[in-house]
Amino acid sequence: MSITTKVGAVTFIHNASMTGEIEIERAGLAVKVPFEALLKIVSDKVRQQMIEGIEELRPHEILALAASKASKKA
Known part of the structure; x- marks a missing residue:
């Protein structure tokens, strides 16, 4: 089945x-x-945006992010 999506022009x-x-x-x-x-x-665009977001994090935000990822692995 074919789908048509319009975005502007x-x-x-x-x-x-x-x-x-x-x-x-x-x-x-x-x-x-x-x-x-x-x-x-x-995906390259999303990756770039994510990198920019990480670069703007404060130290406590980076640690909280790292801790949440570590707890998901356990």
């Missing part, structure tokens, strides 16, 4: 399982790219 057409190719169309120009390529670029 951009249209994305992809299958419901979010795998395979995605068609991206804007102003009459369309291109197909592997869904994995979009996952890669978006």
Whole structure:
């Protein structure tokens, strides 16, 4: 089943399982790219935002974050 998502002037057409190719169309120009390529670029953006957030943490916030992760491993 094909799903169409519009974001402003951009249209994305992809299958419901979010795998395979995605068609991206804007102003009459369309291109197909592997869904994995979009996952890669978006995950890189999220990673960068997370790094920036960590860099802004105060010492006690860093320690609290580390402690919560350590307790999840136990």
